[in-house]
Amino acid sequence: MLPELESERLLLRPRSLGDIDAIAGMNTDPAVMKHIAAIDDPAMSPEAVAARSFSHVERGLGYWSVFAKAKPVEFLGYVGLIPDGDAAEDVQLSYRFTVASWGQGYAREAAARLLRHGFEALALSAIAITTHPLNLASLRLAERLGFSPAPMDPTILIGYPAVIATRFRLTRETWRGLNPPAA
Numbered sequence: 001m002l003p004e005l006e007s008e009r010l011l012l013r014p015r016s017l018g019d020i021d022a023i024a025g026m027n028t029d030p031a032v033m034k035h036i037a038a039i040d041d042p043a044m045s046p047e048a049v050a051a052r053s054f055s056h057v058e059r060g061l062g063y064w065s066v067f068a069k070a071k072p073v074e075f076l077g078y079v080g081l082i083p084d085g086d087a088a089e090d091v092q093l094s095y096r097f098t099v100a101s102w103g104q105g106y107a108r109e110a111a112a113r114l115l116r117h118g119f120e121a122l123a124l125s126a127i128a129i130t131t132h133p134l135n136l137a138s139l140r141l142a143e144r145l146g147f148s149p150a151p152m153d154p155t156i157l158i159g160y161p162a163v164i165a166t167r168f169r170l171t172r173e174t175w176r177g178l179n180p181p182a183a
């Protein structure tokens with residue numbers, strides 16, 4: 001079981017089957033999917049989303065649906081900590097929000113809360129981000145969260161048509177420096 005998490009304005013609830021339709025709906029929005037995949041990509045269907053949603057919860061990894069505390073029934077998007085390739089210790093941060101929620105700092109606030117969970121509760125040593133080189137919002141978000149550019153891997157592709165993904169990395173040490181414990 002993944003824990004519920006909370007930030008100043010947001011509730012992060014472990015993904016449930018009840019969230020799948022909202023996620024699949026987001027996956028049919030061309031604006032959301034512009035730098036991720038074709039909207040008719042079978043990997044984005046409700047069945048495919050459901051099939052991969054809960055695969056790693058025993059390791060404490062998975063997805064959290066994000067809601068505003070002020071309006072806790074409206075799905076805003078999700079953040080996730082998911083395996084990054086095959087090495088067991090490698091984890092990446094994932095985020096996707098509905099267009100209606102963009103530009104209010106929700107993605108940054110939710111991702112920052114999940115990073116704290118990843119580095120403190122899960123004791124991860126580093127977290128990666130994989131994104132499209134033209135995804136300006138995602139690139140900016142990675143930078144604002146403290147991530148640094150990491151070497152590109154020509155085997156890691158993203159988008160439609162596919163291009164080599166831009167990679168970022170944040171170590172626990174760097175994160176601790178940016179987020180010192182409250183005095």
Ligand SMILES: CC(C)(COP(=O)(O)OP(=O)(O)OC[C@H]1O[C@@H](n2cnc3c(N)ncnc32)[C@H](O)[C@@H]1OP(=O)(O)O)[C@@H](O)C(=O)NCCC(=O)NCCS
Pocket residue numbers: 031032033035036077095096097098101102103104105106107108109130131132135136137138140141144
């Ligand atoms: C990436 C995404 C989650 C960002 O959501 P958001 O609501 O705009 O994020 P925030 O409001 O928290 O803003 C984060 C930062 O990105 C900046 N930003 C947002 N949109 C931007 C854009 N189009 N161009 C440049 N910067 C942008 C914000 O100004 C903010 O930076 P700041 O703190 O310096 O002002 C959202 O655009 C999204 O869901 N995109 C589709 C899914 C996606 O591409 N996910 C990433 C896949 S790897």
